[in-house]
Amino acid sequence: MSMINPNPFTTRPEIEGTFGVVASTHWIATAVGMGTLERGGNAFDAAVATAFTLQVVEPHLNGPGGDAPVIVHEVGRGKVEVICGQGPAAAVFMGPLEGRNFGKTLIRVAPSTQHSC
Numbered sequence: 001m002s003m004i005n006p007n008p009f010t011t012r013p014e015i016e017g018t019f020g021v022v023a024s025t026h027w028i029a030t031a032v033g034m035g036t037l038e039r040g041g042n043a044f045d046a047a048v049a050t051a052f053t054l055q056v057v058e059p060h061l062n063g064p065g066g067d068a069p070v071i072v073h074e075v076g077r078g079k080v081e082v083i084c085g086q087g088p089a090a091a092v093f094m095g096p097l098e099g100r101n102f103g104k105t106l107i108r109v110a111p112s113t114q115h116s117c
Contacts, residue, residue: 022046025061029053
């Protein structure tokens with residue numbers, strides 16, 4: 001296998017698979033995502049299942065309004081695309097939330113001229 005790291009030392013576990021791979025910050029969310037793949041779901045199904053599980057098991061780190069950096073490889077076209085769902089929320093989205101705090105403190109972020117992707 002040409003993709004195996006020749007350096008045996010690493011500070012992070014390396015993962016690889018022949019059927020599919022799911023990785024997250026919590027083992028339960030990873031198991032849910034992998035279970036989705038095993039039941040016939042695709043990568044997007046697994047990602048959504050993993051994300052919803054992370055909102056339950058790590059609510060202090062994840063939520064529906066979080067960042068979404070996505071790398072997509074479409075096998076049929078042999079093309080890789082990046083979807084950058086990062087940065088401040090659009091003002092048009094913040095409008096309906098004005099005056100509603102949903103039990104949380106909302107912080108308005110000024111629009112940025114630089115993006116992280």
